[in-house]
Amino acid sequence: MSYAKLDQHLKKLEVLSHAQSMLGVDEAVMMPEGGGEKRAEAMAGLATIYHEMASAPQVGDWLAAAAAEDLMPEQRIAIREQTRSYINLTCLSSAFVGKQTEARIRSEQLWRQLRPTGDWAGFLPALSNVIAFAREEAAMRADVLKLAPYDALIEQFDPGSRVSQITPVFDELKTFLKGFIPKALDAQAARHAKHPPKAFTARFAIDRQKALGEVMMKAVGFDFYHGRLDVSHHPFCGGVPTDVRMTTRYDESDFLFALMGVLHETGHGLYEQGLPKAWSHWSVGQARGMAVHESQSLFVEKQIGRNPAFWHWALPVVKEKLGAETLTGWSLADMMQHVHRVKPGFIRVDxxxxxxxxHVILRYELEQDLIAGRMEARDIPEAWDAKMTAYLGLSTKDNMKDGPMQDVHWPSGAFGYFPSYTLGALLAAQQAATIHKLHPHADEALKKGDVTVLNDWRRTNIWSKASTLTTPDLIVAATGEPLSARHFIAHVQQRYG
Structure with missing residues (x-):
């Protein structure tokens, strides 16, 4: 049977994918700088082998033949999603994938070296090369998928999502935020006048911060039997569902910097650990897309980690793990002033x-221009500065480190990814609104550190669904309505207005 042949073939591909994931984690966390050249060759070679196997003509034949077989409903869904994945793979040649992967890895390695000094001139040739590959990829995918080039890239991260759907929502959000950010800052200033914020004066030891992070990870449901926490230059969640690798970075003067990063990445890890294990080698058993992935990380970070109800339980734990002397006399109100602090800044992740x-809308707008050829890499700093000034009142002129060199995404060729972050924030708020409508007392449980209701709903409606639905259809199925900015708007108005 063709279905059985596919099943065996996909198990072999899963082995390769596992190796690729772990080599990527090791490169970011453990690899010495001198290992970069050979690591780039190894990862490019594996990417080529994987692509050749996954896009082989017989796979297409098996998919077509399996679709005519007598299958269970869930198997038909699996064939449908695998066919979508196969078509996307066959848009590109294995030779192109190998060359593009090596260019991306070398660019990312160079970015790590040059970002600390903001050496834009030194980095520009590598970035220009990556953008050229991205444009070529977008054109090839667009031709096969019958989509606009940038939509074809978004499809790789959020199947079913399109610029025509995203832009109106982002425009509504941008218009709201331009008016709301000054109001939120004024409201914050009024609160601070009545209750002056305390400053962190203690040194928060890194080993204590790591211990705190691990306690919080476990509290929100992370399974340490199938995962771990490390340190990297840029926080991420990687690995595979049975071996989730998360990283953060620490600041001894502000423990919230690492803690919120840990909670964010834990949301990603929970999603990966909650995917259906029986389908792990099929596309249908993998995470739906990055908007949904970001909705899970931002749900944990924002809807749980910045919820005052959570801090009723968390503050005593924080004091215990960091050392009571570091936060002597700190009340819940004192802590929430830091947790809910609004301050326009240069760095997206902060x-x-x-x-x-x-920050995301800025990148979304710029990369559309880059892919369309309306902008070249050399033009990014000026355009970046103009939008930062217009949107957040901050200038990044002559500050490449905290401007267009701050993210790993463009150096690694991940064009079409950035919209997922804000789509994820909107979806997290939409999911939270749905949960609280069904379970009005969820925050009372959260005050005791109990996330059962929150995780059970997401396990049933998000995690277990994996890729059985497109992103837009999954949103409707889970929340009863399409993507909307209104829940996020209501959320920030309630919390910061």
Missing amino acids: ADEVTYPM
Whole structure:
């Protein structure tokens, strides 16, 4: 049977994918700089082998033949999703994938070296090369998928999502935030006038911060038998569902910096650990897309980790793990002033939840111009500065480190990914609104550190669904309505207005 042949073939591909994932984690966490050249060759070679196996003509034949076989309903869904994946794979040649992968890895390695000094001139040739590959990829995918080039890239991260759906939602959000950010800052200033915020004056030892992070990970449901926490230059969640590798970075003067990063990545890890194990080698058993993935990380970070109800339980734990002397006399109100602090800043990953979407919308708009050829890599700094000034009142002129060199995404060729972050924030708020409508007392449980209701709903409606539905259909099935900005808007108005 063709279905059985496919099943065996996909198990072999899963082995290769596992190796690729772990080599990627090791490169970011453990690999010495001198290993970069050969690691790039190894990962490019594996990517080529994987692509050749996954896009082989017989796979297409098996998919077509399996579709005519007598299958169970869930098997038909699996064939449908695998066919979608196969078509996307066959848009590109194995030779192109190998060359593009090596260019991406070398660019990312160079970015790690040059970002600390903001050496834009030194990095520009590598970035220009990656953008050229991205444009070529977008054109090839667009031709096969019958989509606009940028939509064809978004399809790789959020199947079913399109610019025509995303842009109106982002425009509504941008218009709201331009008016709301000043109001939120004024409201914060008024609160601070009545209750002056305390400053962190203690040194928060890294070993204590790691111990705290691991306690919080476990509290929100992370399974350490199938995962671990490390340190990297840029926080991420990688590995595979049975071996989830998460990283963070620490600041001894501010423990919230690492803690919120840990909670964010734990949300990704929970999603991976909650996927249906029986389908792990099929596309249908993998995470739906990055918007859904980000909705899970932002749900944990924002809807749980910045919820005052959570801090009723968390503050005593924080004091115990960091050492009571580090936060002597700190009340819940004192802590929430830091947890809910709104402050426009340069760095996306450090941004508060009110200003964060502006960082993403900026990148979303710029990369559309880059892929369309309306902008070249050399033009990025000027365009970046103009949008940062317009959206957040901050100039990045002559500050490449905290401007267009701050993210790993473009150096690694991940064009079409950025929209997922704000789509994820909107979806997290939409999911939270649905849960609280069904379970009005969820926050009372959260005050005791109990996330059972929150995780059970997401396990049933998000995690276990994996890729059985497109992103837009999954949203409707889970929340009863299409993607909307209104729940996020209501959320920040309630919390920061």
